[in-house]
Amino acid sequence: xxxxxxxxxxxxxxxxxxxxxxxxxxxxxxxxxxxxxxxxxxxxxxxxxxxxxxxxxxxxxxxxxxxxxxxxxxxxxxxxxxxxxxxxxxxxxxxxxxxxxxxxxxxxxxxxxxxxxxxxxxxxxxxxxxxxxxxxxxxxxxxxxxxxxxxxxxxxxxxxxxxxxxxxxxxxxxxxxxxxxxxxxxxxxxxxxxxxxxxxxxxxxxxxxxxxxxxxxxxxxxxxxxxxxxxxxxxxxxxxxxxxxxxxxxxxxxxxxxxxxxxxxxxxxxxxxxxxxxxxxxxxxxxxxxxxxxxxxxxxxxxxxxxxxxxxxxxxxxxxxxxxxxxxxxxxxxxxxxxxxxxxxxxxxxxxxxx
Amino acid sequence: xxxxxxxxxxxxxxxxxxxxxxxxxxxxxxxxxxxxxxxxxxxxxxxxxxxxxxxxxxxxxxxxxxxxxxxxxxxxxxxxxxxxxxxxxxxxxxxxxxxxxxxxxxxxxxxxxxxxxxxxxxxxxxxxxxxxxxxxxxxxxxxxxxxxxxxxxxxxxxxxxxxxxxxxxxxxxxxxxxxxxxxxxxxxxxxxxxxxxxxxxxxxxxxxxxxxxxxxxxxxxxxxxxxxxxxxxxxxxxxxxxxxxxxxxxxxxxxxxxxxxxxxxxxxxxxxxxxxxxxxxxxxxxxxxxxxxxxxxxxxxxxxxxxxxxxxxxxxxxxxxxxxxxxxxxxxxxxxxxxxxxxxxxxxxxxxxxxxxxxxxxxxxxxxxxxxxxxxxxxxxxxxxxxxxxxxxxxxxxxxxxxxxxxxxxxxxxxxxxxxxxxxxxxxxxxxxxxxxxxxxxxxxxxxxxxxxxxxxxxxxxxxxxxxxxxxxxxx
Ligand SMILES: Cc1ncc(C[n+]2csc(CCOP(=O)(O)OP(=O)(O)O)c2C)c(N)n1
Ligand code: SF4
Numbered sequence: 001x002x003x004x005x006x007x008x009x010x011x012x013x014x015x016x017x018x019x020x021x022x023x024x025x026x027x028x029x030x031x032x033x034x035x036x037x038x039x040x041x042x043x044x045x046x047x048x049x050x051x052x053x054x055x056x057x058x059x060x061x062x063x064x065x066x067x068x069x070x071x072x073x074x075x076x077x078x079x080x081x082x083x084x085x086x087x088x089x090x091x092x093x094x095x096x097x098x099x100x101x102x103x104x105x106x107x108x109x110x111x112x113x114x115x116x117x118x119x120x121x122x123x124x125x126x127x128x129x130x131x132x133x134x135x136x137x138x139x140x141x142x143x144x145x146x147x148x149x150x151x152x153x154x155x156x157x158x159x160x161x162x163x164x165x166x167x168x169x170x171x172x173x174x175x176x177x178x179x180x181x182x183x184x185x186x187x188x189x190x191x192x193x194x195x196x197x198x199x200x201x202x203x204x205x206x207x208x209x210x211x212x213x214x215x216x217x218x219x220x221x222x223x224x225x226x227x228x229x230x231x232x233x234x235x236x237x238x239x240x241x242x243x244x245x246x247x248x249x250x251x252x253x254x255x256x257x258x259x260x261x262x263x264x265x266x267x268x269x270x271x272x273x274x275x276x277x278x279x280x281x282x283x284x285x286x287x288x289x290x291x292x293x294x295x296x297x298x299x300x301x302x303x304x305x306x307x308x309x310x311x312x313x314x315x316x317x318x319x320x321x322x323x324x325x326x327x328x329x330x331x332x333x334x335x336x337x338x339x340x341x342x343x344x345x346x347x348x349x350x351x352x353x354x355x
Numbered sequence: 356x357x358x359x360x361x362x363x364x365x366x367x368x369x370x371x372x373x374x375x376x377x378x379x380x381x382x383x384x385x386x387x388x389x390x391x392x393x394x395x396x397x398x399x400x401x402x403x404x405x406x407x408x409x410x411x412x413x414x415x416x417x418x419x420x421x422x423x424x425x426x427x428x429x430x431x432x433x434x435x436x437x438x439x440x441x442x443x444x445x446x447x448x449x450x451x452x453x454x455x456x457x458x459x460x461x462x463x464x465x466x467x468x469x470x471x472x473x474x475x476x477x478x479x480x481x482x483x484x485x486x487x488x489x490x491x492x493x494x495x496x497x498x499x500x501x502x503x504x505x506x507x508x509x510x511x512x513x514x515x516x517x518x519x520x521x522x523x524x525x526x527x528x529x530x531x532x533x534x535x536x537x538x539x540x541x542x543x544x545x546x547x548x549x550x551x552x553x554x555x556x557x558x559x560x561x562x563x564x565x566x567x568x569x570x571x572x573x574x575x576x577x578x579x580x581x582x583x584x585x586x587x588x589x590x591x592x593x594x595x596x597x598x599x600x601x602x603x604x605x606x607x608x609x610x611x612x613x614x615x616x617x618x619x620x621x622x623x624x625x626x627x628x629x630x631x632x633x634x635x636x637x638x639x640x641x642x643x644x645x646x647x648x649x650x651x652x653x654x655x656x657x658x659x660x661x662x663x664x665x666x667x668x669x670x671x672x673x674x675x676x677x678x679x680x681x682x683x684x685x686x687x688x689x690x691x692x693x694x695x696x697x698x699x700x701x702x703x704x705x706x707x708x709x710x711x712x713x714x715x716x717x718x719x720x721x722x723x724x725x726x727x728x729x730x731x732x733x734x735x736x737x738x739x740x741x742x743x744x745x746x747x748x749x750x751x752x753x754x755x756x757x758x759x760x761x762x763x764x765x766x767x768x769x770x771x772x773x774x775x776x777x778x779x780x781x782x783x784x785x786x787x788x789x790x791x792x793x794x795x796x797x798x799x800x801x802x803x804x805x806x807x808x809x810x811x812x813x814x815x816x817x818x819x820x821x822x823x824x825x826x827x828x829x830x831x
Contacts, residue, residue: 007634008673008680008688017633023624026448048632050622052447056440057473064437064470068444071431076448094434178715179673179688181680184633187626198429198445200452202408208374208423208430210414215376264713338718 009182011175012037014146015079015105016045018153021187024103025074026052028065030084033117034173035107038079059084063091063104070100071209073197075157079105081173082123083114085131092166093132097211097222101160103153104138105169107176108256108307110334118334119173119257124311127168128284135223137230139167139237140284142255146180152282154185159237161191163229170284172307174257174336233286240288241280242295244270248277250327250349251295253316254305255281257336262305265342276346284312289319301325303349305342307332325349367398367407368425375424383421387587389488389577390419392544393553397455397484398426400558406565410453411445413438415467417459418492418579436467439474442481450619453564456483461491464500464524478535478569480617482560485526485572488579489598496582500524503601508582523601527574531607536570537614538563539607543576543599545591552604559609567616576602649683650794652709657717659734661702662726662747667781671724672703674785674807678799679707687715700730707795722792724784726750726766735759745787745829747780762791764828770821779821786825797826 009017015038019027027042029035039055046053052069056062062078069076080088085106095102108123110116130137139159141152149171156167193199198207213219241259244266245251252262259280269276279295279302281288296302301324304313313328320326329345331337337345364370371379384391401410407428414422416435423430433441442454456474463471463485474481490508491497497510501523505514515523531539538560542553553575560571576598578590585593623629656679660672669690676688684707691702704717719739725731725746731753735744742759749767764787770780782804789800801819808814 004634005630006680008677008686020629020633025622026444028444045633045636047620048636049624049629050620052620054443054447057469060437061440061443061470061473064434064440065444065447067433067437068431068441068446069448070444071441072445072449072452074448076444090434091437174689174715177690179676180712180715181684181686184630187624187629189626190624198411198431198452200409200411200429200445200449205408205427205429208432210423210432212420212432218376260712261714261716267713336716338716339714340718 005184006181007184008179009146009150010037010179011146011149011171011177012107013041014149014182015153015169016041017184018150019077019103019157020045020049020051021150021185022154022157023075023188023190024051024077024157026054026065026069026076028054028056028062028069028076028078030056030059030062030080032081032084034109034176035079035081035105037176038105038107059087060091063088063095066102067091067095067098067100070095070102071098071198073193073199075101075191077103077105079107081107081109082111085123085126089126089132092138093134093136094211095166096136096138096226097134098209099164100166100209101157101164102166103156103160103169104166105153106171108170108172110332116334117173119307119336120332120334121172121256121258121307122309122311122332123170124284124308127170128315136226137285139163139165139233139286140170141167142170142282142284144175144256144259144280146175146178147182148282149175150182151185154188161194163233165229170256172256237283238286238288238290239282240291241282242291243278243280245277245279245295247275249275249300250303250346251277251279251299252303252305252342252346253279253281253312255284255312258305258307261337261339262342265339265346268339269343269346274346274350284315287315287319292316292319293321296320296322296324299324301327301349303327303329303345305329305337305345307336365395365399365402367400367402367427368395369427372424375421382425384418385581387578387580387590388418389486389544389575389579392550393484393486393575393577394422394425396550396554396557400554400561401428404558404561404565406453406561409451410455413442413454413456415458415462416493417462419457419459419486420493422457436462436465437470438462438467439479439481439483440470443474443477443479446480450480450617453561454481456481458483458485459492460485460487460489460499460501464526472529475530475536475570475572476533478537480564480567480569482557482564483570483572484557484560485574486577487526487574487602488577490579490582492579492582496579501602503597525602527572527607530572536572536608537568537611538571538609540572540609541574541576541602541604541607543594543604545576545578545594549604556606563611566611568611568614569617574602576604647682647796647799649709650679652684652707652794655706655708655712656722657720658705658707658722658724659702659717659720659737660705660724661700661730661734664701666701666726667778668701668726669703670807671781671784672705674782674800674803675788676705676707677806678795678803681802682795682799684709685712687712689715700727700733702730702734722788724788726780726784728752743791745784745791747784762787762829764825766825769824769828773824774817774821776817779818782818782821783825783828786822787829789822790826790829
């Protein structure tokens with residue numbers, strides 16, 4: 001078959017395909033809807049390839065198992081949703097401090113509290129802004145299709161190794177549940193055990209990994225080193241998709257499932273002659289500020305659409321250097337805007353009521 | 356003589372403690388601290404057993420957080436109570452290494468009890484060395500789960516009250532009740548006799564780990580002279596007199612010789628094998644729809660399938676999506692979510708396009724396939740003008756408002772009477788869809804059915820027959 005590598009995959013399953021193609025050695029997770037299919041696929045496919053799958057007793061345990069495997073120099077992944085991510089934050093702070101690579105997938109659901117199983121983006125702050133204690137943050141990738149669930153999971157491993165830092169794949173209930181055509185990427189070469197690992201051989205015996213620095217200056221030095229790393233990431237790793245922005249008057253900014261709906265809305269607006277554009281951040285840290293600053297010179301306003309109380313909105317504000325208007329439209333609780341809602345918001349921004 | 360062993364640097368300790376900033380010739384433990392004694396016993400044992408290269412020493416949060424200063428081994432200092440989970444990650448990802456999870460009574464018995472007991476219950480190949488000194492040493496002497504009744508600490512200034520805090524936690528007794536652990540023993544690092552027993556016990560645990568026999572726990576009743584406000588000697592005597600009667604020093608379980616060494620998986624990383632295995636799990640049909648021309652669809656074909664749960668609505672959508680996919684269209688499928696699932700209807704959105712699909716959620720539809728009354732009531736108003744409505748007339752009454760193209764067929768009846776199984780009604784609907792849409796080849800639908808029911812030949816042939824009946828039904 002000419003398109004032999006093209007298969008229909010559910011977003012959540014695609015995470016596992018990406019992990020295995022990236023040479024991931026271990027999956028540790030704890031069941032939670034709407035991330036369950038990741039664990040189900042992991043349970044089926046990791047052992048099939050002789051890799052390790054273990055259902056942990058909690059998210060706390062799962063992230064610490066990831067910490068252990070990563071300390072051993074192996075590639076490890078865990079997946080959960082909002083409330084489970086909250087529990088992982090302790091471990092993620094340690095992982096960031098110990099400068100260990102790790103991949104964490106968050107399939108966001110409605111919150112706060114137990115919330116519901118609908119799509120939401122209310123985890124933005126706890127994922128993008130560090131989330132746990134201390135002066136750290138994680139790289140955050142934001143896929144909007146099963147294809148990207150696969151390819152950005154692979155990229156997450158690469159970034160985690162390159163920068164020795166935890167990397168999130170931040171998605172939502174709908175991107176996790178949808179099935180779409182995916183072109184399976186080629187597997188990567190198995191990477192060697194890094195020289196800092198505690199890998200249980202003579203060569204690695206000298207190594208130790210810690211996150212306690214009693215001396216204030218030592219700890220400040222570590223903090224400064226982390227900040228330098230984040231600055232490097234900010235300069236080098238911004239990723240976004242700009243759609244119809246060249247001649248746009250208003251550019252809609254959104255990520256995840258919202259960006260899919262907004263793309264349809266932009267197409268419909270364009271059919272009627274309106275100059276709507278779309279900017280989709282694919283990295284949330286680093287936030288694509290450079291593209292925002294490029295666009296704001298040419299357009300009349302931004303429209304941020306989020307399934308949260310405006311958590312990404314803050315990052316847009318921090319990125320903007322001009323004072324063009326920044327509009328905001330949000331749904332929460334598992335609700336979604338449809339194309340027409342977005343069209344209406346665009347039109348109202350332009351003082352019009354009907355397309 | 357055991358007592359002699361614990362003075363001077365044992366093999367397994369560094370000659371100078373270069374991992375320790377500043378003071379490199381002595382440990383940070385208080386004089387007479389049980390940790391200091393135990394560290395030396397462990398270092399010497401790991402060295403004697405030839406395990407220094409392969410062993411990873413896990414430091415908990417507690418006074419032994421800096422254990423890595425001293426052991427001439429790879430080491431890691433982990434979050435409070437999580438040592439057994441970190442150990443699990445280390446040993447599962449690298450089954451050839453040995454892990455010592457060294458934990459205090461607060462670390463193991465309180466904040467990390469779940470991580471501990473679950474690792475024990477999984478029978479992880481590790482040795483847990485549990486230092487029971489009856490207090491939280493590092494934080495200045497608060498109540499621990501193992502503090503004795505009546506014992507005064509900073510947070511039990513009137514003495515531990517069994518009404519308020521319950522009785523001390525008997526960890527060995529609990530672990531010995533589990534089936535997985537192979538070896539459980541409680542010892543004390545007090546008198547020379549007890550230290551000799553402790554030394555033997557930890558060697559046994561390390562040996563079992565080396566043989567990959569699974570989980571061992573050794574508890575060490577241990578002194579914290581500073582917080583017990585006694586001299587080292589008095590502390591040891593106090594333990595012998597008060598703690599040992601409550602926490603009997605003995606072997607609770609030793610069944611390692613009944614167990615086979617643990618086997619570990621061997622990872623497959625060969626690139627061809629990995630890709631082939633992943634593709635083989637997918638339903639790839641051997642026929643060659645991808646050689647067919649890409650269906651001539653203008654823009655997106657946005658489809659809603661809806662009906663009762665149990666009518667195979669989600670698979671109907673999936674069969675359509677996969678048929679398009681097989682013929683090189685971009686296809687998306689999304690099950691109904693949240694609020695839409697109320698009212699007894701299941702539905703899914705399918706979008707087919709030559710270009711990348713925009714929103715996978717179908718609101719305004721080009722095609723609605725409805726299999727029950729609530730579905731047609733709910734979704735037919737969402738059809739665009741000139742859209743296509745296909746419905747099962749057995750379950751539905753519908754007055755055509757005239758703005759769309761309506762096709763009705765007795766799908767359930769055909770499935771029941773002609774095919775002999777009402778569950779094939781969705782394939783009858785699929786046939787109707789194929790015949791009405793025309794742009795997607797029938798071969799693609801048949802492959803889609805074949806793939807979907809792979810391995811169930813009878814089901815495949817029934818559904819293909821149902822599919823053909825559906826085509827016939829709308830042709831007439
Ligand atoms: C999450 C968290 N909570 C609390 C603490 C503070 N803390 C440090 S050590 C410790 C207790 C240690 O007691 P134990 O495990 O008995 O070890 P010991 O110091 O007696 O050897 C506590 C509560 C911490 N480091 N982390
Ligand atoms: S406080 Fe207690 S446990 Fe900690 S080092 Fe001193 S004697 Fe040992």
